[in-house]
Amino acid sequence: MAHHPHGCDEHNPCDDGNPATYDYCYKGKCYNTTTSCDDGNNCTKDSYNGTACVHVLDCGDGDACTTDTCDGEECKHTPKSCDDGNPCTADTCDHKKGCQSRWKCDDSNPCTVDHCDTDGGCWHSYVVCPSGKICINGVCQYPYYVYAVPYYYPPYAPAASTLPAAQSYIIPAGTVITLPWGQTVTSLGPLRVENGMAYAGVSPLRFTRVLGVNQPVSGYQSGPLISEQAEMIGLAWKDAFFNLTLIQPNGSALPAQSDSRDVVHLVGSNYNYYFLKSPARGNWTIEIRPINPGANGAGFSLLTGLVKGGPSLQL
Numbered sequence: 001m002a003h004h005p006h007g008c009d010e011h012n013p014c015d016d017g018n019p020a021t022y023d024y025c026y027k028g029k030c031y032n033t034t035t036s037c038d039d040g041n042n043c044t045k046d047s048y049n050g051t052a053c054v055h056v057l058d059c060g061d062g063d064a065c066t067t068d069t070c071d072g073e074e075c076k077h078t079p080k081s082c083d084d085g086n087p088c089t090a091d092t093c094d095h096k097k098g099c100q101s102r103w104k105c106d107d108s109n110p111c112t113v114d115h116c117d118t119d120g121g122c123w124h125s126y127v128v129c130p131s132g133k134i135c136i137n138g139v140c141q142y143p144y145y146v147y148a149v150p151y152y153y154p155p156y157a158p159a160a161s162t163l164p165a166a167q168s169y170i171i172p173a174g175t176v177i178t179l180p181w182g183q184t185v186t187s188l189g190p191l192r193v194e195n196g197m198a199y200a201g202v203s204p205l206r207f208t209r210v211l212g213v214n215q216p217v218s219g220y221q222s223g224p225l226i227s228e229q230a231e232m233i234g235l236a237w238k239d240a241f242f243n244l245t246l247i248q249p250n251g252s253a254l255p256a257q258s259d260s261r262d263v264v265h266l267v268g269s270n271y272n273y274y275f276l277k278s279p280a281r282g283n284w285t286i287e288i289r290p291i292n293p294g295a296n297g298a299g300f301s302l303l304t305g306l307v308k309g310g311p312s313l314q315l
Contacts (some may be wrong), residue, residue: 008098016058021083024048042068063094064266087120111175121229126176134177136169167195177303180271184309191305198242198290199297205288209233209304212249214282226277230310232303233286238296241291244272249282264311275310 007028008014014023014030021032037046037053045058059075066077077113082091082099089315090104092243105114105122113122129140171177171191178184198205233245254274258265264275280283290298 011289012296022048023150026050027053040082041070041072048245049259058284059299062097065095087118106173109172109174111135129178134171136171141268169193171303171305177307179234179273180268181266183311185232185307186309188306188308191232191307193305194302195299196302197297197299198288198293200290200293200295204242204245207286207288207302207304209284209286210282211276211279211284226261226275226307227310230307230308232273232275232307234271234303235288235300235312236271236303237298237300238270240293242272242298243289243291243299245287245289246274247285247287249284266311267295291305 008025009028014025016023016030016032018032021034021035022029022036024033024037024047026049029050029251031048031050033048035048035053037048037055039046039053039055040161041055043059045054045059047054047056057070059070061068061077061078062074063077065080067080068074069078080093080099082093084091084099084101084288086101086224088103088105089101091099091101093099097236104117105116105124107114107122107124108123109244111127114128115123117124118122125136127138127140129135131313151194164212164305171187173187174191175187175191176184177187177191192209194207196205213294233244233246235242248254254263256265262277266273286302288300288302290300
């Protein structure tokens with residue numbers, strides 16, 4: 001037996017060039033011997049440790065999604081079954097991490113309660129909020145926000161430059177919103193919310209929105225009904241009263257009358273809402289003005305965006 005003086009690994013084999021010897025690497029050392037350690041089993045890695053033959057089972061393929069076995073002659077790699085028997089889970093296998101089970105009924109909407117029946121069917125019920133509140137990120141809350149502001153004695157009113165800016169946030173698409181009169185609509189895109197304060201003696205507050213981009217491009221297309229798709233411009237408040245005026249891209253004010261086809265305008269004691277089927281394309285100005293807001297001002301919430309489920313006039 002010859003002992004190769006140098007270390008060995010996959011890059012430094014132990015071949016001594018002599019066909020009459022068996023060349024092995026064991027724990028970094030080469031052995032060249034006339035003793036054959038081949039046990040005839042294709043599932044083992046055979047080597048010589050200097051005094052005896054060593055046979056190590058070597059069927060691992062490094063894939064966590066297979067079960068590795070040996071039938072005595074060759075290695076077998078059988079795909080693992082990751083089915084956990086639960087109809088409400090989606091079972092997959094990661095080739096590094098193995099079996100993974102994920103509850104399949106999560107719709108990633110924090111404003112729904114997700115359910116799974118015994119047959120694996122998914123259904124989702126919306127969070128029911130008390131009247132006047134909507135679900136935002138899983139929390140029932142009023143869409144308007146009343147600022148803590150200093151008291152102003154009439155006839156003094158704060159300068160426009162000193163007013164707190166409206167707070168803005170986005171309600172994600174797919175959110176179901178309960179409107180002030182109890183009807184619900186579903187956002188077809190992100191709804192923008194502006195919460196702020198308005199005061200007497202201050203110029204009307206104005207907000208700019210781009211409308212009309214969702215209407216049919218051809219005059220021969222009638223487009224969806226206003227209840228199926230509409231631009232919603234809605235103002236809600238807690239105290240006082242507000243006037244809401246929509247200024248079209250051509251600079252003229254949109255008439256306040258509803259026509260039940262292209263424009264629905266609804267006004268209540270604490271809301272003023274427009275639903276527009278085919279608004280002119282361009283920049284619209286939303287002008288809001290409080291009526292007798294009181295010295296501390298009046299809080300408001302402005303909601304704008306594309307929705308479905310809007311009213312006709314049969315309310």
